[in-house]
Amino acid sequence: MLDPMCGIGTTLVEAVHLGRDAVGIELEPKWASIARLNLETAAIQGAHGTGVVHTGEGAEVAARLALTSLAGRVSLVLTSPPYGAMTHGQVRSRRDGARAVEKHAHRYSRDRDRRTANLAYQRPEKLMDSFTRMMAACRVLLAPGGVVVVTTRPYRTRGRLVDFPGQVAQAGRRAGLVQVDRCAALLCAVLGGRVVGRTSFFQQVETRWL
Template sequence: MNPITPAEVPVSVWATGQKPSQVQRRGRYLPESMKHPGKMLPAIAARTIATYTRTGEYVLDPMCGIGTTLVEAAHLGRNGIGVEYERRWAQMAAANLHLAHRQGATGSGLVIGGDSRRIIRLVPEQVRGRIALVLTSPPYGSSTHGHVCSTRDSGEDGVTKQNNRYSTDRDNLAHRRLPDLLEGFGQILDGCAELLVPGGVVAVTVRPIRVKGELIDLPGQVVQTAERSGLVLVDQLVALLCGLRDGRLVNRASFFQKLEARRARDRGVPACATAHEDLLIFHRACDLPGSPR
């Protein structure tokens, strides 16, 4: 047996946080894009698309937000399709796609407004069964920590936050309690699985969350949800949100993450700020070797 060379060893940790999010987006996305509080990191999207698709193939994001998946797909010569429930962000995704094409991106892009729980009806008929990659992230709720605004910035006493809410529509799935949210996400995965080309991939980027101080294994719950949709976990990668410098981690955690971790440690809970996202890779069970057709 020939020894495995380092180049042949699958890389399970991706250095996707070498640059901060705002630097990764600078000049590539409209500045207003930063107002979305739950953006996918461009480096995660770009590496996932480059790894699991080829030029000219279709990439789908059923909850595309400001269009990160679509923009990175277009720059890589892939054809992106995104569905977004919130009209504001759908318009932003379309504007970011337009910017990408002005900058020379060769892949096509389409943004569809609608509820992805009915994604089969929303996606054009001609691409059904031709999606090579579904890349998305589940909603974490109707708001996130957002951005810090200090006294120097706002003129008000204390630290405030802004851009922390991306939905006020009560019909948005993000407003549901976690069990209902996961049920809705499962409905989305059901539809996405039907749209895949044989051998296609579903990739979900997700991190643990805290609900009222309790750490919730959201990646684990997403795996269980995907399994009920006929998907099988075939790989679990680490996409770093921090930088790597001389063998050390460069913390890029938000102010609020650090604050929560500090408060938890003060209570005797050994908490750390999140430094990575899990990138969960799924295939349809029916596409795996030995599965009944």
């Protein structure tokens, strides 16, 4: 399994607990270090798979890995692209001692070189070009019949709903991948034969406590 934007290594940890071998790529050294620590913890807990984390830009590292024995051996690429600081990070609320809802650990590196490469800081049109390049580099690593899974969701900016999943699917096709499925999960309920929107899990929890 390969995650070219592995963050703190959640997908890698789940993979090794399932007995799979996992490779992660992470641009930010801080998150890459945490991912390695999480893999070490998984091993202590008895995970049978092995995991390794490379630090660097996803497409560039994937291209280097294509020159190794990993080429043509990856059965699954599983990742989630960044949306920017607005949808990342940790939250503290009044129940945690905060005066109001406070967000932390949601800023990406300010390093000039990494900032240029970081997808979270790129404009939408460049972001999709970068994601296409990353998917193309990962495609070379895929084994015959290998699968690429990208988890993503729409988001709103300046009052407009952005079809980010659709943009990601289009980027995958430009990278030479063939779309075989698209699964949608809605945060809603069916009441009296009508679809009723629901708040997010965070909103539900905080409404109960505030």
